[in-house]
Structures are given as C-alpha cells and as structure tokens.
Amino acid sequence: MNDPNRTVMVACAALGKELREIIDRYGWNVELRVINARLHNRPQLITGAVAEKLAETQPDSDRQVVVYGHCGAPDLDPFLKDAGVERTLGPHCYEMFGGEEFVRLMEEEPGTFFLTDFLVKSWKNLVLEGLRLQQHPELKEMMFGNYRRVAYLVQVEEERLLAKAREIAEWLELPLVTRVVGYGHLEERLAAIMEGKPQPTTPVTVGLDGLDAYPTLQ
Numbered sequence: 001m002n003d004p005n006r007t008v009m010v011a012c013a014a015l016g017k018e019l020r021e022i023i024d025r026y027g028w029n030v031e032l033r034v035i036n037a038r039l040h041n042r043p044q045l046i047t048g049a050v051a052e053k054l055a056e057t058q059p060d061s062d063r064q065v066v067v068y069g070h071c072g073a074p075d076l077d078p079f080l081k082d083a084g085v086e087r088t089l090g091p092h093c094y095e096m097f098g099g100e101e102f103v104r105l106m107e108e109e110p111g112t113f114f115l116t117d118f119l120v121k122s123w124k125n126l127v128l129e130g131l132r133l134q135q136h137p138e139l140k141e142m143m144f145g146n147y148r149r150v151a152y153l154v155q156v157e158e159e160r161l162l163a164k165a166r167e168i169a170e171w172l173e174l175p176l177v178t179r180v181v182g183y184g185h186l187e188e189r190l191a192a193i194m195e196g197k198p199q200p201t202t203p204v205t206v207g208l209d210g211l212d213a214y215p216t217l218q
Helices: 013-026 037-041 043-060 076-083 093-098 100-108 117-121 123-129 139-144 159-172 184-195
Strands: 007-012 030-035 063-067 112-115 149-154 176-180
Touching (some): 007 013, 007 043, 013 117, 037 123, 043 063, 063 184, 093 149, 112 117, 112 159, 149 159
Parallel strands (some): 112 149
C-alpha cells in the first residue's frame, strides 16, 4: 500500500553508508535504493540505471529523490527535470562533502585528485581493477599524470583509512593533504530537500538549470 509520507531515495552506492546514517539520525521515513558505484567508469549508463530504479519504486512512494552528482552523465539532469524528480545539487560527491573546502582546495591547486572514505575503501575494486590498471600499468600516467596532489576529504576519522590514503598517494607519487569535512553539504542538502527548503550551494554547484557541471573556478 502506498504510504503518503514515504520517500524513496535512489542513490549512488558510493554515498550509501553516509545516507543510511543521515536517514537514521533524522528519523526520516525513507527507503534507500542504491546503484553500483562502478557505473562511474561507464557514466553513459547512469541515467538508465536511475530511471529503472525510479520506475520500480514510483508506485510505492509519495516522493522520489535522486542522490547523485552530475558524475559525467550528460542526460541525467534533463531526464530528472522532465520526470519532476529532485536531485541533490552538485557536480560530484567531492563538492557535496567538501563544500567551500572543496572550492578552496581547487583554487589552491586545480590539479587535485580527491578521495573520500568510500573511494579509499574501494580503491582496489573501483580504480585498480575497475580501470584495469593492474593489467595495463601503462595507463597510470595517462589517467593520473596531470594531477599534482591528492586531497582526502575525510567523512569519519579512522587511522586505518588515513594509512590507506597515504598508500594511494604514494602509488600516485603525489603529496597528500587531508581535510576532515564530515558529511558537509550532502547532509545539509538532503535536510533542505526533506524540509522543502532551498539547498545550500557553492560557487561550483550545479542543479537542473542546464549549467555546465564543471565550470571554471573564478
């Protein structure tokens, strides 16, 4: 039976842990459906996967919310706009978590490669295996050669994850900086959506208005 107060969130699995904790903290009546984060390696498939999850859950929910960045999916925002489904603002999870700190880091060094808790935990599966870097080590320079440093945006401080982030930076042969940002604008934007308020933004935030997802920082 349809629950008139029930929200379904369709989200990237890279945000799953944090979303479950946020939902529990606020006590929202939300069902979370996640999509495999490996689709970031094939962003042309993201919109189709989101559309499939929305179709599955539409009959059983009063409202649907998509928790994704733009993430290189060129048709995601036009699809959501036509469907009347709200998305958490932002080009990617680094901006969502980092907020103004993400902007500052990019202004300091545009050649920054970002890590989150999820990416640190999933480095082998998502990056080394997902991009076939173990079979083709020659791709490392092509994919990462233009970066100048690594910035780890920490959600929850754990020495184990920090040690892994150091290993990743060493593998990339880049210096590492860390910033403890928590759940940042991801939590704030979700709360705004649930309360019917405007979502907080940064100078590089994008939504469903047709703006470039990766504008040049001013």
